Amino acid sequence: MERLCGPWGAELERFAALLDTLLLTRSRNAKLAAIVRHLREVPDPDRGWALAALTGAVDFPAIKAGVVRTLMAQRVDPVLWTLSRDYVGDTAETASLLWPEPVDPAAPPPELREVVAQLTSATRGTAGPIMAGLLDRLDSDGRYALIKFATGALRIGVSARLAKLAFAECFGVSVDLVEEYWHGQAPPYADLFAWAADGGPAPSSERVPLFRPFMLAHPLEVASLDLADYAAEWKWDGIRVQLVHVAGHTRIYSRGGDDISAAFPEMAAALTCPAVIDGELLVRGDAQGGSAASFNALQQRLGRKAVSARMMAQSPAFVRAYDLLFDDGEDLRPLPWHARRARLEALMPRLDPARFDLSELIVADSWGALAQLRDGARDAAIEGIMLKQRDAAYVAGRRAGLWYKWKREAQRVDCVLMYAQRGSGKRWSFYSDFTFGCWTGDPDAGGELVPVGKAYFGFTDDELKMLDRHVRQHTVAKFGPVRETDKSLVFEVAFDSVHTSNRHKSGVAMRFPRIARIRTDKPAHEADRIDTLKAMIVD
């Protein structure tokens, strides 16, 4: 449901209504539609600033959360402030609700561009009076939006990717190009809007380490391709990355185009020649004598803003290169795979062998032989096999017939449904997120169920209705949105791999668990034990 707002045109209220729509809407499509409408209807540069806020690109160094707290301390009794803040749970919202209503309601609310101009000019000394002056011209929703915008902490459940998708949809341009041009631009993205909305020239990208959208693979369902047309490589269970080096700067981008250079500084430092390399980021594990460790080891380093020397020494990163997009400024993407591979092989001697190796090609003359190789691979970091058409150019996104991933057969285990939570979006009224467990020992001799994973897909709509009915009829306790069931229903859960985990009580964590079958035929006490799952661990 789109939050409605009055006929304010480009003023801050319009942005406030957008924030509330995004905050309160569960459906991704409705969020997307709201952003599209905003970008279409709001003029420059306000829409560019809205986009910057949504993608986390707004930064006013002088405006910190402390500015707002100080302003409130001057206006509200500290006890009343604390009681209110504790109840509301969010400083920005508490302040927006407690701020006195405008003295002069006729004063027009500021437009976003005016807000930006004032906040940009703020210093530590003037930040307070400037914020107060703006707050005095807004209603409570506007005040909330202003504080969120100024302090740069939106937390409204919108990813940068969703905002870019909305931008692409709004102007009918390719999201891959949006991703590609995005990185060289700064708010309010005047060149980007001129290009997308008004058919202007493409934003310039020279001398900037830009992200190029990845080429992606389809899952291979049936082994029916002509193997002579495809090159085979291992599919590694790491992080797909793109390393870009231009004019002395290196950036590492993840699948979504996020800059993860800070989490892997040793890799960023290792690339010193102008190139754009596509490969798998892995960390060396001790167990395999220095070969790639499992995803579990890699995860320790993900999401860190800074990484300690100890961590770098313990889990040193390297990149297994499998494609070359640019070589010394030359765009290789239109070339066929075999030509790019030859250029990549030629580049390898110039790269630090401690940080880079080449993804090995697998030779197999039949599907049978390939399947044997795939299923026989003992390396924990191997997920399956990649098949790449030899003559294919490097094209963004997932195109039929070019790249395929052929994963190892999923492993399966029988678990018992323990808890269920209502879903989101269309599934709002259905219990559709399921937590399931395995037995710690013989259930007839005191064994108990411990949760081992959570899944919310793998079933049909009809099965979902059946599961929803089961949950409602077998509830033994409710904790907020969660229901505990009587633990009578067995799921056959499929998953890609299982690892040790300190974060879960059971000590194990599954990758990609999904509900393969609902085993109404199987009594709960015959479900698997935790030891069965532990025997499948590949760390």
Place this chain on the structure above:
Amino acid sequence: MIADFAWIRPEPGGLYIRPADVWIDPARAVPRALITHGHADHARSGHGVTMATGPTIAIMRERYGNIGEAQGFAYGERVPLGGGVHATFVPAGHVLGSAQILLEHAGERVVVTGDYKRAADPTCAPFVVTSCDVLITEATFGLPVFRHPPIADEIAKLLAARRAEPARAMLVGAYALGKAQRVIAELRAAGFTDPIWLHGAMERMCRLYEDHGVPLGPLRSVAGVPKATLEGAIVICPPAALADRWSRRLPDPVTAMASGWMRVRQRVRQRGVDLPLVISDHADWDELTATIGEIAPRETWITHGREEALLRWCELHQRKARALALVGYEDEGE
């Protein structure tokens, strides 16, 4: 020496008037009870004698069937309770039949507000300011973040949302006694004349309001009605039915919730509603504090809600106040 106002005593289960042996809104069954209004947490069944306004008695009978001996009084009627205590029911503006209770004993006047609001409400008599020595006030929305906007603005939001989504039903969660009828009456006041559709739990209370002279316009039951009929319809249901399987019978409903808590986004998100409507039958912070200021009692006692903040306000304004630890009263509509 006998302490001031010792004849009225806050007990964990309610207010007790000792000389008359009468309780106000007791949480358990007692021989004689004065009831401020018909919400279930204030009006419980099983008392020996129930004394309340006529409409409140009717509401209790509707909810509980037989409530034993009941004495209905008009607003303003001065009722001797025995032991030298007199009670007068004074309009509280909360819901149909809701009353403050003025108690007089030995030259002292105590007003128990029950739940109240100062904003206009076409479905009940407006709050009457009554001077007293002790004001015993509620504090449900006793935090300065709660300021209820004019109800006309919220009704306009609902109607605008309906225009924007003509193929969807507007499902409004509203407490079955009071809130539902107020929303309906305000929709009528805004010029909405289409039938308004009701969840089964709403029907009898709406009829009772109409029997008491509150016109609600055309009302229909959703039971057994085909989905397509309800496109663009406004449907009123109890808050608990919003996320219930019951709502699947409606065409892709926009869920709205009418409650004072909808002022706070986190509560809106918890509830998972699409359209928050800040509509409350309780006094907001400004009304609570203005009422204390206007009546200027010698003492303010605070019964239930967020009493710490209101106590703090009294302290800052040098008004003598205390919080009573009464149990059993619930938050509005939740």
